[in-house]
Amino acid sequence: MSADMTELHQRIVRSVEEHRPTVIAFLQDLIKAPSVTGQEGVCAVVCAEKLTSMGLEVDTWDTDPTELRAHPAANPSSFSYEGRPNVVGRYQGANPASGRSLMLNGHVDVVTAESVAKWTHDPWGGEIAENKLYGRGANDMKGGIACMVVALQSVLAAGLRPAGDVLVECVIEEEEGVGNGTLASLLRGYTADACIVTEATDLRVQPAMRGAIRWKITVEGQSSHGVEKWKGVDGIEKGFAVWQSLRYFQDAMSGINSHPYFAEYPISIPVTPDVIRAGAWRGMVAPDCVIEGYLETLPGHDTAYWEEQVRSYLHAVASTDPWLRNHVPRLEVTERYEAYAEDDDSPFVAAMQCAATEVLGEAGPLSGLNGGCDAYIRHVYGHAPTVVFGPTGDRAHGADEYVDIDSLVAATKVMALTIADWCGIA
Numbered sequence: 001m002s003a004d005m006t007e008l009h010q011r012i013v014r015s016v017e018e019h020r021p022t023v024i025a026f027l028q029d030l031i032k033a034p035s036v037t038g039q040e041g042v043c044a045v046v047c048a049e050k051l052t053s054m055g056l057e058v059d060t061w062d063t064d065p066t067e068l069r070a071h072p073a074a075n076p077s078s079f080s081y082e083g084r085p086n087v088v089g090r091y092q093g094a095n096p097a098s099g100r101s102l103m104l105n106g107h108v109d110v111v112t113a114e115s116v117a118k119w120t121h122d123p124w125g126g127e128i129a130e131n132k133l134y135g136r137g138a139n140d141m142k143g144g145i146a147c148m149v150v151a152l153q154s155v156l157a158a159g160l161r162p163a164g165d166v167l168v169e170c171v172i173e174e175e176e177g178v179g180n181g182t183l184a185s186l187l188r189g190y191t192a193d194a195c196i197v198t199e200a201t202d203l204r205v206q207p208a209m210r211g212a213i214r215w216k217i218t219v220e221g222q223s224s225h226g227v228e229k230w231k232g233v234d235g236i237e238k239g240f241a242v243w244q245s246l247r248y249f250q251d252a253m254s255g256i257n258s259h260p261y262f263a264e265y266p267i268s269i270p271v272t273p274d275v276i277r278a279g280a281w282r283g284m285v286a287p288d289c290v291i292e293g294y295l296e297t298l299p300g301h302d303t304a305y306w307e308e309q310v311r312s313y314l315h316a317v318a319s320t321d322p323w324l325r326n327h328v329p330r331l332e333v334t335e336r337y338e339a340y341a342e343d344d345d346s347p348f349v350a351a352m353q354c355a356a357t358e359v360l361g362e363a364g365p366l367s368g369l370n371g372g373c374d375a376y377i378r379h380v381y382g383h384a385p386t387v388v389f390g391p392t393g394d395r396a397h398g399a400d401e402y403v404d405i406d407s408l409v410a411a412t413k414v415m416a417l418t419i420a421d422w423c424g425i426a
């Protein structure tokens, strides 16, 4: 705590420190509710009960798939929306005319705990060892949810009444169908003057994130019997050439695209094939080859721009091959989310960086989230300044995923101070 911290801030920080056991216990409750994407209902109940116990107005509803899919930002999902509600808790500001509203956002869904045999802690147990709390979702991102909920709880418990509304949204479907839960909440009418998405960021204030397109390239060949292979065109060979060329595309695009918030990452525009499929029958020349993967974008260009870049690159590659020239590889984009960055002079970013500096002594430089999350929905479609900020942990999506307990408390303090400073105290 710095010497010049105001009395109000000291009161908030003390309250968060008193709530250390509360953050830990609530995170354990969240982890003990296994909420692999598609089965979030069990964790939604834990969130709704907690928010209700804090005296918030709580809204729990199943996503309307028809309304969702009519929106251009909706991403494909393979699950039904029944019995896996989104939950929003609303603290009604004590003096909305003088305060600004704030949205705190976290996704409750997690990825599978497989392979469970590789864990040394129960993935659904919330076990603690040496200042680390273990479990699937501890880092991505139930730790952040615990911080944001207890941040508001600590402010209220200190006897303080935020002037503006504070909304807490615990949404489904980020690990598959990224953005859909947050989009459903936006479509239900929940907006705010600013938003913190509480994904783990190692306590760094990240007012930007990458976007991405998921692409599927079909490279056509022509099947024939292997004993007369001169009558066919080997789809594997053609596909392999396209696969190799993607590496040049990555290097070329990374050479001419950059953004200051992402300067620390060695590759600006990662292009990563993650599926390659070819071959139809033994002894048959492969009829075609399908390559799927992600292209990760930077703020500055939208995904439509990148789709066009890939398309024209494939045309250029095809023009060098007599067969491909007449059978240009087909491109489909099956998923997309937009990159964004807040302006340098954003008052909300400044408020958060100020709170982080106050709590941590020194906050790291502003940077961009090196991946996707729901934040773009709130920035691009909700038109709210949006920052990604959360605790420190490791092994997201891996065995022995954990979050650092001291960082949970620190992140909670930063969020609690931001509530007070951004929303005002009535």
Ligand SMILES: [Zn+2]
Residues within 6 Å of the ligand: 107, 140, 141, 174, 199, 373
């Ligand atoms: Zn996440």
